[in-house]
Amino acid sequence: MSGVVQVYDGREEIVLSNLDIQEETLVHQTVDISGVMITEPRSVPFVLSFSNLTYCVKVFPKISISNLCGASRKQTIFKSESMLSRTKTVLDNVSGEAREGEILAILGASGCGKSTLMDALANRIAKGSLKGTVTLNNEQLESRLLKVISAYVMQDDLLFPMLTVEETLMFAAEFRLPRTLTKSKKRLRVQTLIDQLGLRNAANTVIGDEGHRGVSGGERRRVSIGIDIIHDPILLFLDEPTSGLDSTSAYMVVKVLQRIAKSGSIVIMSVHQPSYRILGLLDQLLFLSRGQTVYSSSPQNLPRFFTDFGLPMPQNEDIIEFALDRIRELEATPGGIRSLVEFNRAWQGMKISRRKTNIYVNSPSPLHELSLKEAISASILRGKLVSGATSNDISRASVLVPKFANPIWKEIAVLAKRSVTNSRRMPKLFGVRVGALMTTAFIFASVFWNLDNTPKSIQERLGFFAFAMYITFNSCVDDLPVFLHERYIFMRETAYNAYRRSSYVVAHAIVVLPTLVLLAALFASLTFWGVGLDGGLSGFLYYFLMMLASFWAGSSFVTLVSGVVPNVILGYTVMVAILAYFTLFSGFYMTRERIPEYWIWLHYISLIKFSFEAVLQNEFENGNKCFVRGVEIFDNSPLVGLPNAIKMSLLENMSNTLGMPINGSTCFTTGPDILKQRGVTELSKWNCLFVMVAWGFLFRILFYFTLLLGSKNKRS
Ligand SMILES: Nc1ncnc2c1ncn2[C@@H]1O[C@H](COP(=O)(O)OP(=O)(O)O)[C@@H](O)[C@H]1O
Numbered sequence: 001m002s003g004v005v006q007v008y009d010g011r012e013e014i015v016l017s018n019l020d021i022q023e024e025t026l027v028h029q030t031v032d033i034s035g036v037m038i039t040e041p042r043s044v045p046f047v048l049s050f051s052n053l054t055y056c057v058k059v060f061p062k063i064s065i066s067n068l069c070g071a072s073r074k075q076t077i078f079k080s081e082s083m084l085s086r087t088k089t090v091l092d093n094v095s096g097e098a099r100e101g102e103i104l105a106i107l108g109a110s111g112c113g114k115s116t117l118m119d120a121l122a123n124r125i126a127k128g129s130l131k132g133t134v135t136l137n138n139e140q141l142e143s144r145l146l147k148v149i150s151a152y153v154m155q156d157d158l159l160f161p162m163l164t165v166e167e168t169l170m171f172a173a174e175f176r177l178p179r180t181l182t183k184s185k186k187r188l189r190v191q192t193l194i195d196q197l198g199l200r201n202a203a204n205t206v207i208g209d210e211g212h213r214g215v216s217g218g219e220r221r222r223v224s225i226g227i228d229i230i231h232d233p234i235l236l237f238l239d240e241p242t243s244g245l246d247s248t249s250a251y252m253v254v255k256v257l258q259r260i261a262k263s264g265s266i267v268i269m270s271v272h273q274p275s276y277r278i279l280g281l282l283d284q285l286l287f288l289s290r291g292q293t294v295y296s297s298s299p300q301n302l303p304r305f306f307t308d309f310g311l312p313m314p315q316n317e318d319i320i321e322f323a324l325d326r327i328r329e330l331e332a333t334p335g336g337i338r339s340l341v342e343f344n345r346a347w348q349g350m351k352i353s354r355r356k357t358n359i360y361v362n363s364p365s366p367l368h369e370l371s372l373k374e375a376i377s378a379s380i381l382r383g384k385l386v387s388g389a390t391s392n393d394i395s396r397a398s399v400l401v402p403k404f405a406n407p408i409w410k411e412i413a414v415l416a417k418r419s420v421t422n423s424r425r426m427p428k429l430f431g432v433r434v435g436a437l438m439t440t441a442f443i444f445a446s447v448f449w450n451l452d453n454t455p456k457s458i459q460e461r462l463g464f465f466a467f468a469m470y471i472t473f474n475s476c477v478d479d480l481p482v483f484l485h486e487r488y489i490f491m492r493e494t495a496y497n498a499y500r501r502s503s504y505v506v507a508h509a510i511v512v513l514p515t516l517v518l519l520a521a522l523f524a525s526l527t528f529w530g531v532g533l534d535g536g537l538s539g540f541l542y543y544f545l546m547m548l549a550s551f552w553a554g555s556s557f558v559t560l561v562s563g564v565v566p567n568v569i570l571g572y573t574v575m576v577a578i579l580a581y582f583t584l585f586s587g588f589y590m591t592r593e594r595i596p597e598y599w600i601w602l603h604y605i606s607l608i609k610f611s612f613e614a615v616l617q618n619e620f621e622n623g624n625k626c627f628v629r630g631v632e633i634f635d636n637s638p639l640v641g642l643p644n645a646i647k648m649s650l651l652e653n654m655s656n657t658l659g660m661p662i663n664g665s666t667c668f669t670t671g672p673d674i675l676k677q678r679g680v681t682e683l684s685k686w687n688c689l690f691v692m693v694a695w696g697f698l699f700r701i702l703f704y705f706t707l708l709l710g711s712k713n714k715r716s
């Protein structure tokens with residue numbers, strides 16, 4: 001493979017130098033291009049152009065109480081209306097272009113609109129809100145295509161703390177590399193990337209978090225970048241990739257970016273204040289001030305630009321520092337920035353006319369001769385990996401980019417594996433959960449040890465069941481942080497189609513099941529035999545299944561809540577409240593007919609109702625079992641203190657009055673009588689089980705919808 005000559009601004013440069021080719025060969029081998037009929041794959045450099053990007057946001061200032069009290073009503077309404085209609089222009093007519101093989105750096109003070117511009121370029125702002133156009137090789141990018149050929153590295157590193165660097169990259173490879181690649185080739189790609197990113201020494205170290213020691217900040221950053229460049233994107237966006245890093249780490253990160261650019265990508269990054277060394281790696285700079293472009297050209301032109309503007313740069317001064325300081329000064333003077341913006345516009349005009357002549361002289365063929373999709377095909381032929389593209393697809397540009405790299409079952413398998421690997425390295429969490437439930441079960445078993453069949457035991461059994469069912473749901477709250485911790489990783493991954501949201505929902509459910517089975521089995525066996533519940537082996541099996549169904553419904557419900565609430569603390573608050581309602585309306589504290597009509601719906605959505613009624617039926621369905629016999633009828637009445645002989649004669653009197661035989665061994669209350677008293681008459685125990693399982697599925701489906709709605713990942 002020879003170097004590809006590109007012509008920009010009349011300059012010539014070899015994009016794939018021989019040095020790079022050696023490093024890239026491993027990667028390039030991974031796309032099998034045999035049998036593809038593309039005649040003469042011409043190298044067409046990608047150019048991302050953006051013009052007149054304008055983005056405004058509505059600002060809603062707080063209406064303070066003094067505001068409301070001080071002004072008359074009329075004034076307040078007028079004031080708040082004018083406040084509501086205030087808009088802030090975050091991007092103001094920003095234009096420019098970024099070219100393949102180069103790094104475009106967006107600079108400016110904090111709050112000048114760097115991240116917003118990156119979002120605008122990466123199609124992360126909703127269509128209606130952003131004005132202006134963004135094109136790649138003169139073609140408007142469809143969002144589907146952009147998702148596949150681009151990557152966005154966010155400002156924060158969102159990684160699984162307990163996976164090693166190599167594992168993290170390997171999972172990314174499984175998600176994003178074409179399904180036609182064998183595992184060994186994916187592994188090869190990961191190894192190449194580890195070397196490219198300079199992560200060899202940290203390959204087997206875990207990422208770490210606040211509680212666990214892991215890789216250094218600079219290495220973390222490079223892993224984050226590695227995840228997003230695993231499929232060798234054509235367009236790479238990075239929001240402040242060097243912020244918070246020491247000078248050497250920052251330099252290494254940008255060096256990696258330069259290498260990516262040289263391998264045929266467009267790299268666009270925002271940067272706060274690049275060091276002198278880093279500046280040497282940047283090809284184009286775009287300075288923003290309050291959302292306006294104040295400079296857009298190469299670093300070499302910067303001193304001349306300011307000199308032309310009338311602010312000559314002193315010798316031996318850091319040019320970036322100088323530029324940022326002058327911009328800050330101009331921001332402070334009225335009309336200062338406007339004059340710089342206008343000067344830059346005039347300066348750009350001169351540059352464009354200069355370049356047009358150069359292109360005319362140096363390149364005989366028009367620059368964008370191939371359509372965008374053909375250009376992407378050619379790019380793949382040159383060794384770029386595009387997620388999911390197979391060798392057969394390459395010749396047909398229309399089917400070039402399947403939306404997802406893997407089939408759904410593969411995604412589920414990889415997601416489940418990753419989740420298990422991560423949680424296996426945190427055994428304490430699991431141990432504490434099992435331990436807590438076991439302790440509760442043990443206390444239960446000892447408190448309600450071997451219940452007898454007296455009238456008092458009815459109340460004790462009811463109390464035991466109500467509390468046991470409450471405990472199953474309560475213990476599911478432990479699942480709450482699982483998704484909340486992963487949410488931003490999930491959003492990052494799904495934003496660029498690493499996997500389907502539905503796969504995540506299914507994998508999430510599958511991973512949690514073994515734990516639930518274990519918890520249900522332990523809790524059910526300790527309490528069933530300890531308390532001495534009825535029904536023998538079949539009774540136990542049903543009891544276990546019902547426990548499992550409760551855990552399943554409970555954990556699904558908690559998962560749904562975690563999809564809706566923004567953080568763990570709010571999640572716990574919501575769960576505590578909901579659990580209280582569920583318990584109150586379960587039918588234990590108040591039977592159904594005593595619940596006010598306008599609250600009855602809460603009875604029917606109370607998950608505890610179904611499990612409570614189910615285990616009651618399992619316990620009391622046996623009509624031969626007697627709970628109130630002979631004189632025990634007085635046990636729960638004021639007559640309980642009378643001597644036994646008097647109670648016997650009372651029974652005899654009752655027998656005479658009622659005209660039916662009643663003696664010391666007559667049974668007054670059987671199990672089914674209790675069920676009737678408690679109003680447990682609507683559903684059979686198997687129907688209750690079915691309803692619980694169905695609730696679980698319903699919550700998982702609703703969770704899927706919250707993911708669909710809640711993770712758009714775009715600004716409005
Ligand atoms: N949705 C929004 N509502 C109000 N202000 C916003 C919104 N989005 C961005 N901004 C404002 O726009 C400016 C630019 O933000 P940003 O692009 O994040 O800046 P930078 O990345 O350069 O620090 C900031 O002043 C920020 O407060």
Ligand SMILES: [Mg+2]
Binds near residue numbers: 114115116
């Ligand atoms: Mg920012």
